[in-house]
Amino acid sequence: HAGIIADLSTLQRHLEAHHRGSYLDWCSKNKFISKLLKDCAEAKRQASAQSQEHITAHLVLNPDAPITYSESGFLEASLHWLPIQAFDHLAFQNMIKMAARAMNGVKLPNCNSTRSGLISIFMKEMSSLRDRLSV
Helix, strand or coil: CCCCCCCHHHHHHHHHHHCHHHHHHHHHHCCCCCCCHHHHHHHHHHHHHHCCCCCCCCCCCCCCCCCCCCHHHHHHHHHHHCCHHHHHCHHHHHHHHHHHCCCCCCCCCCHHHHHHHHHHHHHHHHHHHHHHHCC
16 A cells, blocks of 8 residues: 555545445444445435425415405495495496406406596597587
8 A cells, every 4th residue: 555645535536446345334334424425426416306405496476366256255345335226237247247257366457547447438438429419
């Protein structure tokens, strides 16, 4: 033997190439974990396979879940927010029937889009009225 080997990686490569069997026997007898390069790489691979590295890959951003429908919930909401005559109005009944067929819930418009939609309808009605009156 040439003497003491100063570089640890050189010693690991030497043990792995020439004394692997006897080193592994010694490790098992002394309850020692093998520090050979291939064994360390395999242990690292197994550890990374058993643990997840990042949780962000498992997180999914869910859209707002639609509120589940119930007769009592619908009645309570309608009594609080709707005038009594709305239930008899054909447009309201059609709106409820359309919403009932929605597969992924209904997205309610915000205040600005509702306002601009009402102004647009009003302007169309005024234009139609102007056309009818200017005979």
